Structures are given as structure tokens and as C-alpha cells.
Amino acid sequence: MTSFAAKPSISLSRIAIYGVLILAVFLYLIPLVVMLLTSFKTPEDINSGNLLSWPTVVSGIGWVKAWGTVDGYFWNSIKITVPAVLISTAIGALNGYVLSMWRFRGSQLFFGLLLFGCFLPFQTVLLPASFTLGKMGLASTTTGLVFVHVVYGLAFTTLFFRNYYVSVPDALVKAARLDGAGFFTIFRLIILPMSTPIIMVCLIWQFTQIWNDFLFGVVFSSGDSQPITVALNNLVNTSTGAKEYNVDMAAAMIAGLPTLLVYVVAGKYFVRGLTAGAVKG
Amino acid sequence: MATLELRNVNKTYGPGLPDTLKNIELSIKDGEFLILVGPSGCGKSTLMNCIAGLETITGGAIMIGDQDVSGMSPKDRDIAMVFQSYALYPTMSVRENIAFGLKIRKMPAADIDAEVARVAKLLQIEHLLNRKPGQLSGGQQQRVAMGRALARRPKIYLFDEPLSNLDAKLRVEMRTEMKLMHQRLKTTTVYVTHDQIEAMTLGDKVAVMKDGIIQQFGTPKEIYNDPANLFVASFIGSPPMNFVPMRLKRKDGRLVALLDSGQARCELPLGMNDAGLEDRDVILGLRPEQIVLAAGEGNGSSSIRAEVQVTEPTGPDTLVFVQLNDTKVCCRLAPDVAPQVGETLTLQFDPAKVLLFDANTGERLGTVAALPVPGHADNVTQFKGR
Numbered sequence: 001m002t003s004f005a006a007k008p009s010i011s012l013s014r015i016a017i018y019g020v021l022i023l024a025v026f027l028y029l030i031p032l033v034v035m036l037l038t039s040f041k042t043p044e045d046i047n048s049g050n051l052l053s054w055p056t057v058v059s060g061i062g063w064v065k066a067w068g069t070v071d072g073y074f075w076n077s078i079k080i081t082v083p084a085v086l087i088s089t090a091i092g093a094l095n096g097y098v099l100s101m102w103r104f105r106g107s108q109l110f111f112g113l114l115l116f117g118c119f120l121p122f123q124t125v126l127l128p129a130s131f132t133l134g135k136m137g138l139a140s141t142t143t144g145l146v147f148v149h150v151v152y153g154l155a156f157t158t159l160f161f162r163n164y165y166v167s168v169p170d171a172l173v174k175a176a177r178l179d180g181a182g183f184f185t186i187f188r189l190i191i192l193p194m195s196t197p198i199i200m201v202c203l204i205w206q207f208t209q210i211w212n213d214f215l216f217g218v219v220f221s222s223g224d225s226q227p228i229t230v231a232l233n234n235l236v237n238t239s240t241g242a243k244e245y246n247v248d249m250a251a252a253m254i255a256g257l258p259t260l261l262v263y264v265v266a267g268k269y270f271v272r273g274l275t276a277g278a279v280k281g
Numbered sequence: 282m283a284t285l286e287l288r289n290v291n292k293t294y295g296p297g298l299p300d301t302l303k304n305i306e307l308s309i310k311d312g313e314f315l316i317l318v319g320p321s322g323c324g325k326s327t328l329m330n331c332i333a334g335l336e337t338i339t340g341g342a343i344m345i346g347d348q349d350v351s352g353m354s355p356k357d358r359d360i361a362m363v364f365q366s367y368a369l370y371p372t373m374s375v376r377e378n379i380a381f382g383l384k385i386r387k388m389p390a391a392d393i394d395a396e397v398a399r400v401a402k403l404l405q406i407e408h409l410l411n412r413k414p415g416q417l418s419g420g421q422q423q424r425v426a427m428g429r430a431l432a433r434r435p436k437i438y439l440f441d442e443p444l445s446n447l448d449a450k451l452r453v454e455m456r457t458e459m460k461l462m463h464q465r466l467k468t469t470t471v472y473v474t475h476d477q478i479e480a481m482t483l484g485d486k487v488a489v490m491k492d493g494i495i496q497q498f499g500t501p502k503e504i505y506n507d508p509a510n511l512f513v514a515s516f517i518g519s520p521p522m523n524f525v526p527m528r529l530k531r532k533d534g535r536l537v538a539l540l541d542s543g544q545a546r547c548e549l550p551l552g553m554n555d556a557g558l559e560d561r562d563v564i565l566g567l568r569p570e571q572i573v574l575a576a577g578e579g580n581g582s583s584s585i586r587a588e589v590q591v592t593e594p595t596g597p598d599t600l601v602f603v604q605l606n607d608t609k610v611c612c613r614l615a616p617d618v619a620p621q622v623g624e625t626l627t628l629q630f631d632p633a634k635v636l637l638f639d640a641n642t643g644e645r646l647g648t649v650a651a652l653p654v655p656g657h658a659d660n661v662t663q664f665k666g667r
Contacts, residue, residue: 171368174335175429179382180356189381193372 039063039249046245062246063254066235070251072224073231077211077258079142080227084149085206091150092157092202093195097187099158100165101173111162117155122215125152133220140222148220149210156209157202164198165191200269208259228255283346283436283469284311285332291340292324292331292493301327302493305341309486312467316484316501318474320516324493325473329439332471334358345436361430362439365446367422369414375425376410379432386433400428403462420451427459431466440472444479456482477517481505489513506634511643514566514636520600523567523610526640531559536647538565538635540605542587544625549583552633553647563646566636569600569613575629584629589620603628 034051039062041055049056067074098104099111129148130139138144168191176186217227226234232255236248263270285308292302302324309315317325330336332343334355343351350358361382369378376397383393401407404424414422423443430438443459444452460483463470474480480487481501488498489512497509508514514522529536530548536558537548575584587603594600599619601612603626612628620626637646 169366169368171364171366172370174330174333174355175362175364175368176370176381177335177355178333178360178362179429179433180385181381182356185385190370190372 035249035253038245039066039253041246043242043244043246059246062244062250065244065247066250066254069235069247070228070231070254073226073228074254076142076221076225076231077227077229080145080149080217081207081210081258084146084153084210085203087146088150088153088157088206089199089202091154093161093192093199094187095154095158096161096163096165097191099162100168101170101191102183111158114155114158117152118159120155122152126215126219129216130219140220140225142221142225145216145220145225145227148216149213152216153206153209156205160198160202160205161195164195168194197269197272200266200272204262204266204270207262211259284344285309285315285437285469285471286344287328287332287341288344289341290328290331290338290343292327292336293339300493302331302338305495307486307488307495307498309469309471312469313485314463314470314472314483316472316474316480316487317490318477318480318487318516319490319496321475323490325475325490326441327493328490329362329441329471329473332437333360333362333439359433359436360439361433361435361437362441363426363430363443365442367414367426367446369422369425369429371414374411374413375406375417375428378414378425379428382429382433396432400432403431404428419447420455423447423455427462434468436469438468438470440470442474443472445474445476459483477519481517487517489516491516508566508636509645511564511566511638514638518568520569520611520613522636523569523572523605523608524638525565525567525606525608525610527563527565527606529559529561529563529637537582540585542585542603542605544588545586547582547585549585549630549635550632551635551637551647553637555647558637558647562640564638564640564643566638567610567630568634569611571631571634572610572612572628573631574614574618575627577627583632584627586625586627589622589624589626592619592622594619601626 037052037055038046040058040060041049042057042059042061045056045059095114099107133139133144133148136144136147138147172190173186176190181189211227212229213227214229214233217230218233221227221230232251235251287305287307290302290305291300293300305328307315317328319325327336331338334350334353334357338351341351342349345358345360369375370381373381379397379400380393383396388396397410398407401410404427406421406424406428409417409421409425414425417425423446426443440459444455447455456479463483472479472483480489481504484501486498487501487504489496489504491512497504497513499507504513504517508517511524515524525540527538527540529538529551531537532548534554536551536554538551540547540549585605587605589601589603590609591602592599593602594616597616598613599616601614601619602609603612604610614620638644639646
């Protein structure tokens with residue numbers, strides 16, 4: 001084995017591998033670099049230089065202006081995303097628990113139908129959803145948007161939890177029932193504490209989906225209740241006045257930062273949760 | 282502490298589907314150890330789940346003590362169960378695992394601590410109380426699972442193949458320990474296993490099951506010596522009973538079995554003499570340890586010469602295979618007398634212990650009557666227990 005370790009680590013294939021990897025990293029990062037650089041430039045700087053050049057003066061004016069324009073919508077997005085993520089994850093966990101451990105007659109069919117929700121394009125539900133929201137008196141409200149996201153997200157969250165719980169031994173629930181625990185006690189004291197990885201997966205997935213959503217946002221909200229994605233679009237697509245690329249870029253960064261943050265904080269759970277198999281009893 | 286009685290219990294998973302349990306009828310006394318044994322898919326685990334209340338029965342009644350518990354939920358039946366996979370709560374420490382059932386039943390904290398301490402001491406797991414199940418070995422997990430069951434002092438313990446996930450050595454150790462534990466606690470116990478040695482060694486009563494039907498219910502001795510049918514006879518015993526197909530004849534008013542080893546023939550007089558058995562296709566059942574080496578030339582009709590085809594030394598004894606009526610027959614001989622392959626030996630049978638089965642239905646035939654056969658039992662090489 002020592003002969004392998006002693007072998008020089010630089011070989012032609014190794015160089016090739018690193019070369020390709022570095023190229024890929026570079027290609028992936030270029031847009032981010034351009035965005036960051038541009039967001040810190042002044043408009044004059046942008047007009048005179050090229051895309052990749054370093055700002056002559058590092059200026060925060062773009063960020064200040066962007067924040068001044070989208071801050072309200074940023075909080076709208078928070079107000080939509082946080083409750084929608086939490087509610088859909090909570091209900092999904094409960095659904096998954098029932099569908100894997102408290103099966104009832106037709107539960108497989110129920111699960112199958114629910115899965116349709118994962119493959120249903122957004123566009124097909126726009127009109128019925130709008131009609132329903134109108135009937136419920138929730139049209140163009142944050143609550144309405146939360147409701148739509150919860151309903152649409154349930155298919156995914158249920159799928160996540162159900163598939164995670166399927167690998168949990170049935171005997172755990174049986175043992176708890178013999179110990180005298182009921183449906184919710186078992187869920188709260190035994191099942192939920194072992195669900196951290198899948199809860200993280202669900203939170204990240206739902207946060208990304210809902211935060212980045214544009215279509216539901218643009219259709220089911222108006223004016224001051226719009227989420228940041230819609231606001232960003234409105235900002236970038238204004239046809240009046242000179243294009244302020246630094247503001248556009250800074251606003252786009254602001255819109256993208258929360259999902260980035262969630263990944264950084266909880267990303268390790270994401271991979272772990274997706275690859276986690278059976279629970280060692 | 283309680284008696285357990287199953288009255289005509291039936292279970293089916295839906296109309297049109299075959300019955301999973303059919304007319305299960307058995308009862309055990311307070312403090313008895315009942316074994317449910319059978320091959321996988323025989324319904325033994327389903328029956329246990331029904332007793333626990335994890336599955337509902339579709340007919341009959343389950344009585345614990347004087348109470349019909351058939352309609353009760355598991356928690357009201359006062360039963361504790363040990364699962365094959367142990368089913369320890371993975372996020373809780375050993376202490377919390379044992380205390381869980383007590384906490385749910387709202388036992389005062391001081392009492393819980395005392396109970397956990399008692400159980401931990403009993404099972405010698407005091408040093409593990411603060412660990413998580415994932416940090417324990419299989420044997421330790423098994424002990425914790427038992428501890429969880431012991432903690433509540435329930436009326437009945439249910440064990441669902443509790444030893445089958447352990448390695449061979451540990452399994453034997455734990456088997457003895459379980460027996461000791463039961464002798465000490467004297468709690469009514471139902472134990473599911475597919476291991477016939479566990480069934481024989483642990484049980485006061487054994488129910489052998491197949492296809493959702495109890496084939497035989499009795500003491501281990503009854504099951505072993507007096508099996509009700511071919512299935513029970515073949516399932517209990519290791520190495521299994523030999524089955525030799527043949528026709529019976531009547532000679533001088535006695536039933537005789539014709540054996541042919543290729544080298545010799547014999548007309549083995551049987552210990553039963555029922556009318557109507559002659560000229561029928563039957564299967565002769567011979568336990569390997571009931572075939573012994575005859576002294577000298579043997580004693581005529583109940584011995585036969587045969588050539589050794591294979592030998593399998595297991596340590597305590599040597600299994601010797603010969604051919605009788607074109608069927609391989611295993612004899613369990615003491616290793617010091619065990620012959621070599623190709624050698625010819627004289628085997629002797631104990632006619633009183635030979636069993637007969639119907640070749641078509643597998644049912645036991647004939648009634649055993651004590652029958653003195655001159656000189657057969659004196660020179661028997663005793664079978665040594667493993």
C-alpha cells in the first residue's frame with residue numbers, strides 16, 4: 001500500500017481532471033462575479049468599462065437604492081414564505097406519518113393521487129385556484145398566497161416524509177402503542193425526534209420553491225402584497241429612464257440571498273436527509 | 282399474572298382472501314410459557330399481534346384472565362412485547378426507553394426511577410442507561426428491549442422471535458437467561474419462534490402452526506414423542522426425523538414393516554397392531570437417535586445390516602447416513618463407535634418408538650401399545666443431548 005502513497009500525485013489525467021473542474025467552476029461563477037462587480041459599480045463605471053472589469057470606485061449606491069425599492073416586497077416574501085414553509089412541512093409530516101404507519105383502506109390510492117400534485121404544472125391550476133381564492137375572499141392577499149403555496153407544496157412534503165417514514169420499522173409504532181401511547185403522542189415523542197434530516201430537506205426545498213416562485217406571486221397578489229420576485233421583475237423591466245444595472249444586480253442579489261443563506265446553514269442536512277436510509281433501531 | 286385463552290380465533294384480511302388464522306383454540310395457565318412455532322408465513326406472528334391487539338381478530342375471543350380483551354386497544358390489555366428488531370426508540374437513551382411506558386401511564390417520577398433501577402439491575406444493564414440504542418451491541422439492545430417489557434410488570438409478556446437477530450453463541454446464552462428469568466418471574470409468556478430448539482427448550486406448552494392452523498398443541502415432550510402428523514414430526518427435531526415410505530404387512534398376526542437396505546432385508550415388528558393398516562402406503566417415522574448400533578449380529582427382526590454412505594461428525598455425536606427402501610436415513614451415533622464410509626453396520630430399531638403416518642394425508646396412524654421385544658433395549662447406545 002505504501003507504494004501507492006509514495007507515487008507522485010501529479011499525473012496527466014489528474015491535471016486534466018483539475019483542469020476541467022476549474023473550468024466548470026469558472027463558468028458557474030462568472031454570472032455571480034459579474035453580478036457582484038456590477039452591483040458595486042457606479043452607472044458611469046458600468047457604461048464605460050467592460051462587464052468583468054473591477055469597479056474604479058466601490059460604491060454601495062446600487063445596494064442602497066435597490067433595498068429602498070424592494071425592501072417592502074422583501075418582507076412580503078418573508079411573510080409569505082415562512083408560514084407557507086412551516087405549515088406545509090408540518091402537514092406533510094403528519095400526512096407521511098399516516099400514509100406510512102397508519103395505513104387505511106385506500107391509502108395507497110390516496111398517496112398515488114396526491115403524487116399527481118408533484119407533476120401538475122403551475123399553469124393548469126391558476127384559474128381554479130384564482131376562482132377558489134375569490135370565493136374564499138382571499139384574492140390578492142398574503143394569506144391567499146400562503147394558502148396556495150401550502151396546498152401546492154403538500155404533495156412534495158407528503159412525498160418526502162412518507163418515503164422517509166417507510167424505512168422506519170413498523171415495530172417502533174407497535175411498541176409505542178403497547179407502551180400506551182396514542183396517535184399524536186407517538187408522532188410527537190418518537191417519530192418527530194428522529195425526523196431532523198427530512199425536516200431539513202423539506203424546509204430547504206419548500207423555502208427555495210416558495211421564495212423563488214414568480215407565477216403564483218404575479219397572479220395571486222397585487223400592489224403592495226407582491227413578493228420580491230415580482231417586484232424584482234417590475235424593477236428590471238421598467239421602460240422609463242436609464243437602465244440602472246447596478247441597482248438591478250443588487251436587487252437580484254437581495255432576492256437571491258435568503259435561499260443561499262438557507263443552503264449554507266442547513267445544506268449539510270439536505271444531502272444527509274436525501275441519502276439517509278433505514279434508521280438503526 | 283393471568284391465564285390466556287384463545288377461543289376459536291379467526292383472522293382474515295378480507296372477503297375472498299384465505300384465512301390467516303383458522304379456529305385457533307388454546308389455553309395456558311397462569312405463569313406458563315407458551316411457544317408458537319412454525320415456518321415463516323404460518324401465522325404465528327399474526328396470532329401474536331392479535332393477542333397484543335395490534336391486529337383485530339375477525340372471529341372468536343381472546344381471554345386474559347376472566348376478561349375478554351378481543352375488542353380492547355393494545356394499551357388496555359396490559360401486555361408487553363419484545364420485538365425481533367427490538368424496536369428501541371432511537372432518539373431516547375436506554376433509561377428513557379425503559380421509562381417511556383411508565384411515563385405514558387403517568388407513574389410518579391420517583392417510582393419510575395425505582396422501576397428503571399430494578400429492571401436495569403435484573404438485566405445487568407445499569408452501566409448502559411445513558412447510552413442511545415445506536416451505541417449498543419445487538420445483545421445489549423436485546424436486553425434493553427427485554428427491560429422495557431419487564432418494567433411495566435404486565436399480565437403477559439409477548440416475545441416475537443427475540444433471539445433471531447443474535448449470533449449463534451449469544452443466542453444460546455440468552456435462551457438460558459430467558460428461561461432463568463421466567464423461572465424467577467413466573468409471568469405468563471407467549472413466545473414466537475421458528476427455531477425448534479428454542480421451542481423445545483423454553484416452552485411449557487408448544488403450539489406448532491402451519492397455514493394458520495394449529496397442528497398440535499401440547500408439552501414439548503408430547504410434541505416430540507407423539508407428533509400428531511407428518512408436519513409436526515418433520516418440523517420438530519434436529520436432525521429431522523427420517524421418513525421411509527413403505528407398505529405394511531401382517532405376519533403371524535403382527536404388523537411388520539419391510540425394510541430393505543440393499544444388503545439385507547428385515548421385517549420389523551411394530552409397536553402397534555391396529556386393524557386395517559396392512560397393505561396400505563404408509564410412511565415410517567424414525568428419529569435419528571432411535572436408530573442405534575446393534576451389539577454383535579443384532580437381534581433378528583428388529584435389526585438390519587446396511588452400508589454407510591456418508592458420515593457427518595458434529596462433535597457430540599456423528600450422523601451416519603444409510604439407505605433404507607431407497608431413502609436416505611440418518612442415524613445419530615456416538616462418535617467413538619461411528620463407522621467409516623463404506624463399512625457395513627448392523628442397526629437396531631426400537632419398535633415401540635417407530636411412528637406411522639398416512640402417506641397421503643400425513644396424519645398419524647396406529648395406536649402405540651407397549652410391546653416387549655426381547656433384548657432390544659439393553660444394548661442401546663444412549664443418545665447424548667447436545
